[in-house]
Amino acid sequence: xxxxILTRNFHLPGSHTLAVYRETGGxxxxxxxxxxxxxDITEEVKKANLRGLGGAGFPTGVKxxxxxxxxxxxxxxxxxxxxxxxxxxKDRYLLERDPHALIEGMIISGYAxxxxxxxxxxxxxxxxxxxxxxxxxxxxxxxxxxxxxIRGSGFDLDxxxxxxxxAYICGEETGLISSLxxxxxxxxxxxxxxxxxxxxxxxxxxxxxxxICHVPHIVRRGAEWFASVGTKTQGxxxxxxxxxxxxxxxxxxxxxxxTLRELVYEHAGGVPxxxxxxxxxxxxxxxxxxxxxxxxxxMDVDGLKNAGTMAGSAGVIVMDETVSIPxxxxxxxxxxxxxxxxxxxxxxxxxxxxxxxxxxxVEGKGRKEDLDTILDVARRGAGTTICAFFDGAVGPYISYxxxxxxEFEALIRK
Amino acid sequence: xxxxxxxxxxxxAEVRRLQGLYPDKRAALLPVLxxxxxxxxxxxxxxxxxxxxxxxxxxxxxxxxxxxxxxxFREPKGRxxxxxxxxxxxxxxxxxxxxxxxxxxxxxxxxxxxxxxxxTLLGVECLCACxxxxxxxxxxxxxxxxxxEKVDGILEGLR
Numbered sequence: 001x002x003x004x005i006l007t008r009n010f011h012l013p014g015s016h017t018l019a020v021y022r023e024t025g026g027x028x029x030x031x032x033x034x035x036x037x038x039x040d041i042t043e044e045v046k047k048a049n050l051r052g053l054g055g056a057g058f059p060t061g062v063k064x065x066x067x068x069x070x071x072x073x074x075x076x077x078x079x080x081x082x083x084x085x086x087x088x089x090k091d092r093y094l095l096e097r098d099p100h101a102l103i104e105g106m107i108i109s110g111y112a113x114x115x116x117x118x119x120x121x122x123x124x125x126x127x128x129x130x131x132x133x134x135x136x137x138x139x140x141x142x143x144x145x146x147x148x149x150i151r152g153s154g155f156d157l158d159x160x161x162x163x164x165x166x167a168y169i170c171g172e173e174t175g176l177i178s179s180l181x182x183x184x185x186x187x188x189x190x191x192x193x194x195x196x197x198x199x200x201x202x203x204x205x206x207x208x209x210x211x212i213c214h215v216p217h218i219v220r221r222g223a224e225w226f227a228s229v230g231t232k233t234q235g236x237x238x239x240x241x242x243x244x245x246x247x248x249x250x251x252x253x254x255x256x257x258x259t260l261r262e263l264v265y266e267h268a269g270g271v272p273x274x275x276x277x278x279x280x281x282x283x284x285x286x287x288x289x290x291x292x293x294x295x296x297x298x299m300d301v302d303g304l305k306n307a308g309t310m311a312g313s314a315g316v317i318v319m320d321e322t323v324s325i326p327x328x329x330x331x332x333x334x335x336x337x338x339x340x341x342x343x344x345x346x347x348x349x350x351x352x353x354x355x356x357x358x359x360x361x362v363e364g365k366g367r368k369e370d371l372d373t374i375l376d377v378a379r380r381g382a383g384t385t386i387c388a389f390f391d392g393a394v395g396p397y398i399s400y401x402x403x404x405x406x407e408f409e410a411l412i413r414k
Numbered sequence: 415x416x417x418x419x420x421x422x423x424x425x426x427a428e429v430r431r432l433q434g435l436y437p438d439k440r441a442a443l444l445p446v447l448x449x450x451x452x453x454x455x456x457x458x459x460x461x462x463x464x465x466x467x468x469x470x471x472x473x474x475x476x477x478x479x480x481x482x483x484x485x486x487f488r489e490p491k492g493r494x495x496x497x498x499x500x501x502x503x504x505x506x507x508x509x510x511x512x513x514x515x516x517x518x519x520x521x522x523x524x525x526x527x528x529x530x531x532x533x534t535l536l537g538v539e540c541l542c543a544c545x546x547x548x549x550x551x552x553x554x555x556x557x558x559x560x561x562x563e564k565v566d567g568i569l570e571g572l573r
Binding site for chain 1: 435436437438440441442443444445447448469478479482483484485486497500501502503505506507539540541542543544545546547551554555556
């Protein structure tokens with residue numbers, strides 16, 4: 001059994017409390033961190049091969065390294081707890097079951113990047129996770145772990161817990177920043193990247209909850225240890241959210257070198273009712289679909305990239321042989337049509353029209369040219385928009401049709 | 415009866431506290447709109463104008479924010495809101511049957527509110543609780559592994 005790092009306390013009663021977190025070695029990373037130069041922590045995080053676990057998989061230490069050096073003025077740390085990628089639920093578990101791990105990670109990360117104010121942007125629907133996390137922040141303040149001169153280190157950090165109001169696009173880091181600033185969540189053109197000009201015009205680092213929860217462990221146990229768990233280009237474990245047609249849906253923490261087959265069959269118990277596997281979404285709904293005979297791939301960022309899909313948010317949705325792929329595409333297309341922020345024409349128009357076409361195919365009113373029109377519109381739109389939202393929609397549009405074209409054609413011929 | 419669109423002195427103090435919390439007071443707009451929705455039940459055009467006044471913003475700016483997010487209600491909603499996830503995993507595991515059962519039991523279409531103002535029924539995108547699919551959110555609470563019986567039990571608990 002692989003060692004559990006982020007989920008090691010999930011089973012303990014009161015795992016969300018400061019007392020239990022401390023009893024299990026929590027906040028011990030602070031001492032090591034405060035005895036280290038901030039720039040050296042960034043170096044450690046780089047060497048650890050920690051990659052962003054929200055969806056993009058960008059190397060965390062490299063992101064931190066983009067901050068301008070020696071410029072006066074504030075730097076902000078923003079935690080992306082706007083979990084929204086269909087098929088993903090691991091940040092909810094972290095917020096509810098180990099909120100102090102995130103707070104410790106924020107203190108160390110804030111110290112490393114020179115931020116004295118951090119925001120945690122929690123999706124609006126997450127009421128319970130927000131309450132539990134806010135309670136943990138209060139506890140941390142009362143214990144002198146947040147605020148001024150944390151543990152006599154001379155380092156100050158304040159935390160503001162901010163609630164979203166329902167919009168998938170606010171999980172995109174520049175959309176999140178717009179929303180945090182009190183605007184609609186429209187993404188911004190990059191460059192400038194948030195590390196140069198982010199929240200309130202100041203250099204800002206936006207990191208996912210799970211990413212930051214790893215930081216104390218890297219500091220305490222070293223970059224080499226972390227890098228050794230995982231693959232050559234991505235260190236550590238990751239929380240895989242398994243759902244759909246599996247015996248045991250849930251969160252599984254495993255080294256990123258685990259294969260999709262192991263996840264589905266060994267960990268989640270395989271497909272129920274003796275049915276056959278048809279397809280798997282490996283990294284949240286924006287990841288291209290894999291067929292049943294494409295699941296011998298490792299679940300790290302590069303492993304899935306090489307398989308023509310992506311690790312994304314590690315949300316694994318399993319579909320058995322009874323699933324209609326055209327219907328699944330209709331459901332996914334409705335999501336992208338609903339959540340497109342409407343800023344860029346290719347995305348706003350294509351997501352709406354593709355949903356309409358997918359829907360009429362399912363309703364038996366599809367036209368012969370619909371499939372090629374969807375593929376054409378998807379390919380032409382990819383890469384033409386401000387953010388990666390439409391590129392994410394293109395993953396399912398193209399893969400569902402290309403890998404199961406016969407199912408679509410059968411519905412159109414009817 | 416529509417409540418008067420005006421915060422109490424205590425609520426106004428909370429608005430000022432929120433505005434002072436952020437590097438720019440406009441960042442308090444979402445929290446203040448959340449407060450307004452709690453206080454007034456929904457965010458009417460009148461409420462948008464009132465909140466705009468508290469931020470020295472044009473009502474149009476507040477309107478574009480309110481209309482962007484799904485959790486802001488521009489019309490009166492029921493005393494309880496049931497949001498059924500209809501995204502992929504929940505769809506695979508029976509979200510359509512859950513919605514059909516609820517529309518039948520409540521006698522309203524998705525998006526509607528019962529005539530007695532008890533429940534507003536919505537179909538929503540992924541609530542990120544796929545491990546308990548099919549699932550729904552009732553007010554602040556997530557409920558999963560839904561069956562007809564479980565849904566009936568949830569409805570019975572709503573006054």
